[in-house]
Amino acid sequence: MHRIHRSNCNDIAGNQVATLLLASSHRFFKKLYLLLSIVVLGLLYGCGGGSDSGSDPGPGVDINPPTGLVYAVSSASHAQHQTITPNVPHNSGGKITSYSVEPVLPAGLALDAVSGVISGTPVEAAPAVIHTVTGSNARGAATAYLQIEVAAAVTAPTLLRYKENPVSYPVNVDINPNLPYTEGGTVTQFSSSPALPDGLQLDSSTGVISGAPSTVMPETTYVIRASNAAGAVSRALTICITDSLKAPENLVYSQPVAIYSQDEVIVPNLPTATGGAITAFDVQPSLPEGLSLNTESGEISGTPITLQAAQTYTITGNNDAGGTSTTITITIVKPGSFEPGPDMSQLRVGLTATLLPGGKVLAAGGNDLSGSGDSNTAELYDPNTDTWTPIRSMSQARQYHTATLLPDGKVLVVGGERGDIGVRGTAEIYDPSTDIWTPTEMTNLARTSHTATLLPDGKVLIAGGLNGNVDSAPATTAEIYDPSSDTWTLTARMHYPRIAGHATALLETGKILVAGGGYQDPTAELYDPDTGVWTLTGSMRVPGDHLAMTTLPDGKVLVAGHSTDTAQFYDPASGAWTLTGATNYGHPYPALTRLLDGKILITGGPTRTVELYDPSTNSWALGGNLHAMPITRHAATRLENGRVLIAGNALASELYNP
Incomplete structure (x- = not known):
C-alpha cells in the first residue's frame, strides 16, 4: 500500500478540476466549483493525517486515530543539572491533539501536552523508570514506551542505528528522512566522516x-558518530545515489520473535531495510489490540490489551519502484508469568551470564554434571530470535568463576575451578565484535567462588574466594585488574576471610560493600578505591553465606540468600542494617534481579516459587512459579526489554515476564 504524498494529492485534485470544468457548461460553474472545492479539501486532508500534518482540521471533519507513536530516543540516560536535547515524538495516522504521561517524569523534565516534546533540566538523580506516553485525538489513542534514567554524571550513548542501512536514493528527489535510534546518554552532537553526498544533510x-x-x-560508507561529553558511539551507514528509484529489499525487525506482557507498554520494534528507501508500511493481519504500526517509518509500538498465543504477521515496505516483506511473531502473555525458553547447548551449573551491549547474553563455563568435568564452552542468547548459539570456547574450563562487562564492551572472566585440575589462577577476555577469547596476565593468587566488581574508573576488584581449603590465602585477599595495562595488583586485605558465598555491591559513593562469605559470619566492610583500604561497617542483622546483593532505587542495598525467611538492607548513610518484611520461603544460592519498575525478583531455593520485593512497602509477595525444578547456582539476567532470562541449572532456560 503506497503512501500518497501531499504534492501528489495536489496534482490529482488539480487534474480533476480541469477535466470537470472543461466538460461542464457555464450555468453549472458555481455548483461545480463548490463541489470541487469540497473534493480538493478532502483529498488534501486525507493525505495529511500524521503528526506532521497542518493545523487542526476543525469540528465536523472525520479524522483517523493516531498509530505508531514513537519517540526519537526511547531509552535515555540524562545527566543531573544538564539541559536535555528535546525528545520529539512522531506518529502516523491521525494528528495527535493531546499528550499525557504516566508515571510523572523526573523532576525538572516536562511533557508538552500539545506537541508531545519532552524537554527541561533534570534536578535529581533517579533510577531508570518506564513511562507510558499517550497521544490521543477525537478518534482514539496510541501509546509510546519511554525509559528515563537521571544519572549523577553524564553517561555515554550506548547504541546508534538508522532505519535504512544500507540505502539507495534516486538523484534530485527529496528523500524520506532517515531517522536515527539511540540509547544511553543524551547525544549532543552528530557528525559524519566523510561528509554526506551533496544535497544530503545530517542534522548535528x-x-x-x-x-x-x-x-x-556509487555505494559509499559513511561513519556517523553520536557523542556527548562522556563518550561516543558510531555506526557505519552505506549510501548509494542512483539515476532511478530502486525497490527496497531485506526488510527485518529488531524483534522478529516478540513476547509482550499484557497491559505493559512495549519497547518499539524497529525495522531496517536495504535498497531503496521505504515510503509506506503495511501489516496483515491487523496487529493485536493496543499495538499499531507506524505506516510511514515502520515502528511497532503500543500497549497490548488482550492475551494471545503466537501469531504471525506479514509486514510490507513499499516505494514507487516495488516492495519487500518480512514476517514477525507476536505472543501476548500474562504479566508475572514464566515462559519456557530455548534449550542451551548443555547444562551449566556454576556458569556466568553477562548482558552484552546490543542486548545479547553471554553464558560461559559451568559443569554439565555428565562426569566429563567443567566446560570451557560458551554460547550467546539472542532475545530477538529467542535462540542460543554456540560461540568459540574459552581457553580453559571453568565453574564458579566471575565475568565482568568492561567499559569497552568486552568481558573479563576470572578464576574458577575444574574438578580434575583444581582452582584457576588465570583470566581471559572475550571480544563480542570478533568472537575471540584472549588470555590476560595471571592473577596473583588462584581463586574460585570469589567476587568481581567493576570500579568507577573501569578497573575490576576481585575479592576473597578459596583455592582448595578454607584457610587458604585468597579468603582475605583482594586484587585489582587494570585493563589499560593488562596487569593484576594486590590491594589491602579484608578484615575477615570471605571464602565463598559472599557478595559485593558498588555504592553510589564509589565504595564497595562486601558481606558474608564465612559460616554464620555477620560482618561487612567497605573498600575505598581512592585509598585502597578496607573499613569495617555495621554487621548484618542475620549472619549468612551464599548471599546475593542488589542496589535499590534509593541507593540502599538489599541482601538475601539465607536458608531462613529473612532478608535485610544496608543503608550507606548510616552504616546500619535493617530487616525487611519476611520472605515466604528461604532462598539459599539465590539471584536478585532489579526490574525496570524498581521491584526486586528473587529466584532460587528449594521450591519453584519466586518472590518480588517492593521497596516502597518493604514487603515480599509471591511472584509465580518456574516451570523447571527448584534451582540453585543459576544466573538471572535482566534483558533490555525488561524480561528476565534464567539459565544454568537446567538445560532449558526460562523467561520471566514482569
Whole structure:
C-alpha cells in the first residue's frame, strides 16, 4: 500500500478540476466549483493525517486515530543539572491533539501536552523508570514506551542505528528522512566522516538525514558518530545515489520473535531495510489490540490489551519502484508469568551470564554434571530470535568463576575451578565484535567462588574466594585488574576471610560493600578505591553465606540468600542494617534481579516459587512459579526489554515476564 504524498494529492485534485470544468457548461460553474472545492479539501486532508500534518482540521471533519507513536530516543540516560536535547515524538495516522504521561517524569523534565516534546533540566538523580506516553485525538489513542534514567554524571550513548542501512536514493528527489535510534546518554552532537553526498544533510543535533542528493554516486560508507561529553558511539551507514528509484529489499525487525506482557507498554520494534528507501508500511493481519504500526517509518509500538498465543504477521515496505516483506511473531502473555525458553547447548551449573551491549547474553563455563568435568564452552542468547548459539570456547574450563562487562564492551572472566585440575589462577577476555577469547596476565593468587566488581574508573576488584581449603590465602585477599595495562595488583586485605558465598555491591559513593562469605559470619566492610583500604561497617542483622546483593532505587542495598525467611538492607548513610518484611520461603544460592519498575525478583531455593520485593512497602509477595525444578547456582539476567532470562541449572532456560 503506497503512501500518497501531499504534492501528489495536489496534482490529482488539480487534474480533476480541469477535466470537470472543461466538460461542464457555464450555468453549472458555481455548483461545480463548490463541489470541487469540497473534493480538493478532502483529498488534501486525507493525505495529511500524521503528526506532521497542518493545523487542526476543525469540528465536523472525520479524522483517523493516531498509530505508531514513537519517540526519537526511547531509552535515555540524562545527566543531573544538564539541559536535555528535546525528545520529539512522531506518529502516523491521525494528528495527535493531546499528550499525557504516566508515571510523572523526573523532576525538572516536562511533557508538552500539545506537541508531545519532552524537554527541561533534570534536578535529581533517579533510577531508570518506564513511562507510558499517550497521544490521543477525537478518534482514539496510541501509546509510546519511554525509559528515563537521571544519572549523577553524564553517561555515554550506548547504541546508534538508522532505519535504512544500507540505502539507495534516486538523484534530485527529496528523500524520506532517515531517522536515527539511540540509547544511553543524551547525544549532543552528530557528525559524519566523510561528509554526506551533496544535497544530503545530517542534522548535528537530532541525527536526522534529509535533503535531495544532487549527484549520482556509487555505494559509499559513511561513519556517523553520536557523542556527548562522556563518550561516543558510531555506526557505519552505506549510501548509494542512483539515476532511478530502486525497490527496497531485506526488510527485518529488531524483534522478529516478540513476547509482550499484557497491559505493559512495549519497547518499539524497529525495522531496517536495504535498497531503496521505504515510503509506506503495511501489516496483515491487523496487529493485536493496543499495538499499531507506524505506516510511514515502520515502528511497532503500543500497549497490548488482550492475551494471545503466537501469531504471525506479514509486514510490507513499499516505494514507487516495488516492495519487500518480512514476517514477525507476536505472543501476548500474562504479566508475572514464566515462559519456557530455548534449550542451551548443555547444562551449566556454576556458569556466568553477562548482558552484552546490543542486548545479547553471554553464558560461559559451568559443569554439565555428565562426569566429563567443567566446560570451557560458551554460547550467546539472542532475545530477538529467542535462540542460543554456540560461540568459540574459552581457553580453559571453568565453574564458579566471575565475568565482568568492561567499559569497552568486552568481558573479563576470572578464576574458577575444574574438578580434575583444581582452582584457576588465570583470566581471559572475550571480544563480542570478533568472537575471540584472549588470555590476560595471571592473577596473583588462584581463586574460585570469589567476587568481581567493576570500579568507577573501569578497573575490576576481585575479592576473597578459596583455592582448595578454607584457610587458604585468597579468603582475605583482594586484587585489582587494570585493563589499560593488562596487569593484576594486590590491594589491602579484608578484615575477615570471605571464602565463598559472599557478595559485593558498588555504592553510589564509589565504595564497595562486601558481606558474608564465612559460616554464620555477620560482618561487612567497605573498600575505598581512592585509598585502597578496607573499613569495617555495621554487621548484618542475620549472619549468612551464599548471599546475593542488589542496589535499590534509593541507593540502599538489599541482601538475601539465607536458608531462613529473612532478608535485610544496608543503608550507606548510616552504616546500619535493617530487616525487611519476611520472605515466604528461604532462598539459599539465590539471584536478585532489579526490574525496570524498581521491584526486586528473587529466584532460587528449594521450591519453584519466586518472590518480588517492593521497596516502597518493604514487603515480599509471591511472584509465580518456574516451570523447571527448584534451582540453585543459576544466573538471572535482566534483558533490555525488561524480561528476565534464567539459565544454568537446567538445560532449558526460562523467561520471566514482569
